[in-house]
Amino acid sequence: MYFCKIGDEENHPNGINGQKLKKKTLHYRKKKRRKNGEIKMAVIIGRVEEFNANADDWTIYQERLDQYFAANKITEGKIQVATLISLVGAPTYKLLRDLCYPDLPKSKTYAELCQLLVKQYSPQVSEWRERIKFYDLQQEINESISEWYARIRSASVNCNFGAQLTEVLKNKFVVGLRKGKILDRICEEPTTEELSKLVSTAQRKESVLEAEINKIQKKYPQPSSSQKPRPNDNRQHSRGEHNPKSQVGPAGECKHCGKRHGGKCRFAYYKCNKCSKIGHLANICHSKLKSNNFLEVEEDLYCINLNVNQICNPFIVKVNIDDTVLEMEIDSGAAISCIKLKPDSKPIFCKPRGIPLALKELIDKELDRMIEDKVLNQIETSEWGTPLVPILKNDGTVRLCGDYKTTVNKHLVEVNYPLPRIEEMFAKLHGGQHFTKIDLNQAYTQFELDEDEMKLLTWSTHRGLFTVNRMPFGISPASAKFQKYIEQLFMGMKNVINFLDDILITGPTKKEHLETLEKVLKKLDEAGLTVKKEKCKFFQDEVEYLGHIIDKNGLRKTKDKISAITEAPQPKTVTQVRSFCGMVNYYSRFVPNLAAILRPIYNLLSQNGKFEWKPECEKAFKKIKEILISDACLVHFDPKLPITLTTDASNEGISAVLNHIIDGEEKMVGCVSRTLMPAEKNYAVVHKEALAIYYGVTKFHQYLWGQKWILKTDHKPLLALFGEKRATPIMQANRLQRWATYLSGFNYRIQYIRGKQNPVADCLSRVPRNVTTISNEYKEDGKYINFAATSNSLPIDMETIATATKEDKELLQITRYVTGKWPHETRQDPPRANPTPWPEAKTPYERVHIDYLGPIRHKMYLIITCAYSKWPEVYQVNSLRADELEEKLRDCFARWGIPKLLVSDNGRSLVAIPTEEFLRRNKIQHRTSPPFHPQSNGAAENSVKTFKNKIKALLLDEKCNRENINILISRFLISYRNTKHAITKETPAKLLIEAAQKIQGGRCGNGQRLQNNKQKDLDGSENNKTAGKNYIHL
Incomplete structure (x- = not known):
């Protein structure tokens, strides 16, 4: 045992930085005792940290303090008080001093001080509240059995369960467990089992599950990014499936079913009942693993962690609540934009359009x-x-x-x-x-x-x-x-x-x-x-x-939005006068005595071919313009009122009027107009009307952007060009495409109105204000894109095309893809040797080839092909069981006859004992293809490939994809059966039906042949025995 002076811990052989002193619970302090002139050192056992009112519980702290006194044999009351005051820290001592006022804490006994602190830091708790918290506890997702048991014991401390504590803990331990195998194992035990045994059982089951997970993780380690599998071009299989070698895991087990076998796995296209993915069974599904390692099966998975606060800093404001200033974040929605789809929305994919x-x-x-x-x-x-x-x-x-x-x-x-x-x-x-x-x-x-x-x-x-x-x-x-x-x-x-x-x-x-x-x-x-x-x-x-x-x-x-009226020139023709009067009459309900004011101008319409603009006409014209820009006709813009934009164009100018609908009446917010430039006057009518719309929308952009509004036009073709749900036509002038795209950013509905219902815009376009210059945004280039080649650019020889192809990066990339990428990967493998053909079938259903296909939309299909006529039969099956295969074969043979030879691969149901027994009873010879060589069953393989490619093509079509797959199959069979085959040069229907009729006719029309057949039956001919047995056992 070592001793040291206070402050010399660093010189201690196992000083403060030493590992031994850190692990020991004994701390040494100097205590001086003078005896006979010598200084002796005494050992102080343990250490009590400063009391933290925010984190510590005083009852527990007092218990530690009592043990500290006992370990160090501190029994004197004054020393206990002094030690308490020294250890609790400055904040707690200040509070204790306030509680003892006017006395000092040192004048109190240790028990009195503890009693004061108990009342302050350990207030009496409600047992009901504690019990509510206790019964609400549930085991967390990543919480172990030991942690769960410790948590419920800690929560029961203040519940005062008394003698029922053990029973309550046992009930809560079981009821609060997560659903799973551990809970299932505990439920197998009787209710009289002791709590300690239940905890031990749960811990053992937990250990077994963890061991299984670790075993699987070692078995399927996560591949590194530098060792990702590369696509294999050297395939040795048919029908485009995965390489058989890729179906075997590191330990030799198949990744589809978990068993060891050769060849293709029949579960490669099964749907997993656990994760609903295609390609494996539920017993080897890895979605249940609680691990951060992902098994790469068919595709790479990438996980991206995005910190929204890195995109946009939060907006913090200080809020005063009950004299307390708190910092709060303003909820401004998502830091990035959010777009939501309507329920049951179906994706729309448009093919890329041709570009000039x-x-x-x-x-x-x-x-x-x-x-x-x-x-x-x-x-x-x-x-x-x-x-x-x-x-x-x-x-x-x-x-x-x-x-x-x-x-x-x-x-x-x-x-x-x-x-x-x-x-x-x-x-x-x-x-x-x-x-x-x-x-x-x-x-x-x-x-x-x-x-x-x-x-x-x-x-x-x-x-x-x-x-x-x-x-x-x-x-x-x-x-x-x-x-x-x-x-x-x-x-x-x-x-x-x-x-x-x-x-x-x-x-x-x-x-x-x-x-x-x-x-x-x-x-x-x-x-x-x-x-x-x-x-x-x-x-x-x-x-x-x-x-x-x-x-x-x-x-x-602003004068700009009403300048179309204030700066409008006087009418110079009867047509312009008539248009101006129509505009004024449109607002007649807002202007009293309008007819009297307009009388001088009305008189111009009644003059017999003589047009004379008199001073009284000018006076009436100015007065009418003042009325039109007054509050009687002109209103302030209000985004909450319905908005309409009416446009029109003439040979002289274009105009647009922005209106509000108030009480069912249109009131003008603003109007604009201008004369057409010389180049614009040569536009077609549809282009002029479209220009008026574009001009009006750009002028009133501030009012229309972000609003719902109605676009009114008296030119009906614009509904097809600028319709809010119409695609932008690709075969139209560039300017129309540009204007249509610009309008797509607005939330509008286009509406057709008759010319008589459009007097204001019509008048402003016929009498536009004079504009000598136009801003760049309205100028049109005089050059347009022509798609026809000029005469001097053709003809082109092959050498020029070949040279240009070699210099074009995109065409070079296409060449590389065509010669070395997916065409190479998807083409059929060339045969290793010249195949040996099957003997030619002489009659229908003499030899049939069968195989399975799928899953297509989670369904499997049985394909039966007649070798003579190439007639296909397609049956949908719910499983690959032998009994269902026998049912489909019986239905087919009852319709077309019993074959002599049936060819298939080595599928489990195809070589099962019930299938072989069914074929033996009906005297049908069964021949299977060699392992790993499905090409031997070429007729079935080709039928499967043809059927699969056609159905896939139909399912990719947007119209056909919505129909029932059985309808698509029926259409395919009708088309295939009535199309001439490349080998037979006849349709399968003709070969099968006509051959069947000839056989039937020969049997009924030839008496001698019929008599011979009867004689063979009497003689016990083997062939006819077989026919009879086939009919009996089918």
Whole structure:
């Protein structure tokens, strides 16, 4: 035993850092005793840590303290008090001092101090509450038997069960166990069994199960990434199944059934009853293993852990609740966008559309850029596929969009999130002196998607399938989710409003304005959102926002949205006058005495061919325009009211009118118009009408984006081009494709109206305001893509094609795939030697070939083929049992006759004793193919292959896939039986039916032959004996 001075533990041979001292429970402290001038050292046993009121229980702590006193023989009361005060720590001593006030703790006895601390830290508990907690306990998933037993014993301490404790613990131990083999084993014991024996039994069963799991894990270790199996091209089997060698595990057992055997396993296509996967039985299913090791059977499994907080930092705010400041996270929805499908939605996959040759290089370049920017990821397969629509932009580049209105949009759950009212938003800006307008860059395309959403929005292109990692343009619920996210991002901030992607900031002073702007930019930066600097305006005296001019004095209407009326030129022809009067009459219910005001203009319509615009006409014209832009006809925009956009085009101009429907009446929110450019006047009528729609939507973008609205047009062909559920036509002009794709990002319904019901837009298009310049977004290129080759580009010789093929990377890749990839892997193996043909059959059903096929939609099928006529019979079977095989053979032979020879492989039911007995009774010779050489049963193998390929092709067809498989099989059999066979050059139906009729006719028409047959029966001919036996034993 070693002794050391306090502070010299490091010099101790087994000091503080030594392993021995760490493991021992004895700690040595110096205690000085002077006796005869010598200093003796005494041993202090044990150590009691400082009491932690948040983690420790005082009752347990006091028990340890009592044992500490006993071990060190501390019996004197004052020393016990001093030791207690020294060990409990400063926080506990402070509380103890307050409890003893006005006395000091040292004036109390040890028992009195403990009593005070018991009342403070060990309050009396409710036994009922403790019993409720006790009876609610259940064994956790990863909790062992020992841990479960210890937990229920700990929970019973404060329940006061008394003498019934053992019985209660026994009941709770059994009832609280997880369902499984351990509980099943315990239930085999009698209820009178002792608790300790039940615990031991459960522990032994647990050990056995763990040993079995460890054995399986060692048997099937997890393969490393560098040792993944490579595809085997050297196959020695037929029908395209897996290599037989791959069916055997490390220990020689088959991976499908767990047994050892040669050849193909008949359970290779069985459905597991445990995990519902195809390819193995339940007794070797590894889904039940509680392990992090996955057995790679047919495909690689990848697990990706994603920390959402790494994508978007949480928004934390401080909330005062009952004078307590708490930090709380704002629930702004998911950190990434969420798209939900409607119930019972069926995937829609559209094949990639043909692309113009002139755009192929641009499209490939844009795809490569998007892949490099991690906007797209290429995948192999997808249930959803949206065709790609390439749009040629004015700068010569191409924009790639998906035509989602034909696929996903109609199956997405509608997101109803209310847009803010104009009055509510502007109320937050009251008192502002200067204004800042921030425009986000590409709006909701900045939001990431999760893996399931990416699959829904997959692009189907000429280069394969691509998942879209970010919210693309054209998804219907995107705008509502975007508004919700931005609102919650700036929740609680003053002097900030947003309407979709437009953010407006103000402040009563320049300092507060700047502080708010800094907070907004910081929030955007934390959320990972970017802004478009060239469209932002900072510290402006006035800004235009939602059709209003905002300044420190308040709101006023913008002139731009009513300039189509205020700047409209005077009519110059009778047709223009008639159109103007029609527009005014449309609002006659809002304007009193309208007829009297319009009388001078009406008179122009009654003049006999003479058109004279008089001063009173000009006066009436100006007065009418003032009325049309007044509050009587013009209303403020309200996102909660129904919205309509009416457009029209004429030979002179285009126009659009935005209306609200109030009490069943249309009231104008704004209207726009402009003259057509010289190039635009040469457009076809449908292009002019489409241009009017595009012009109106872009002008009223702030009002329409994210809203439901109705598009009204008096040109019916546009319903097919711009229909909200119509696919974007691929054989139309590039400009129409671009406009249709742009409109796909809006939630609208197109409606046809007659020209008489469209007076306002019609008038504005016939009398458009003069526009000398047009912004770039409305300019049209004079060049268009032509798909016909020019005369000097052809003909092309073969050498030029061969050279270009060698230089084209994609064609080289195709060449490599064709010569060395899947065609090589799926082709039939060449025979090792020249096959020996079967003897030619002379009559129907002289020789038949049988084999099984499946599973197809979890069903197995028996294929029977006549060697003479090639007539196939297909039976659906519920199992591969011999009795069911006998039933199907009996049905077939009763219809077509008993064969002399039956050829099959070595399947278990095909060579079973009941099957052999059935064939022996009916005098049918049974010949099986050699092991591992199913080619010997070539007729059945070919029938199986033909049937399987045809049914698979039908199931891949979208229309046929929805039908009953029995109907598809019947259609296949009718077609096959009545199609000329490549070998016989006749249809199976003709060979089988005609041959049967000839045999029947010969027997009935030839008296001599019939007499000979009777004589053979009397003589006991062997052949006729067989025929009689066959009929009897069938």
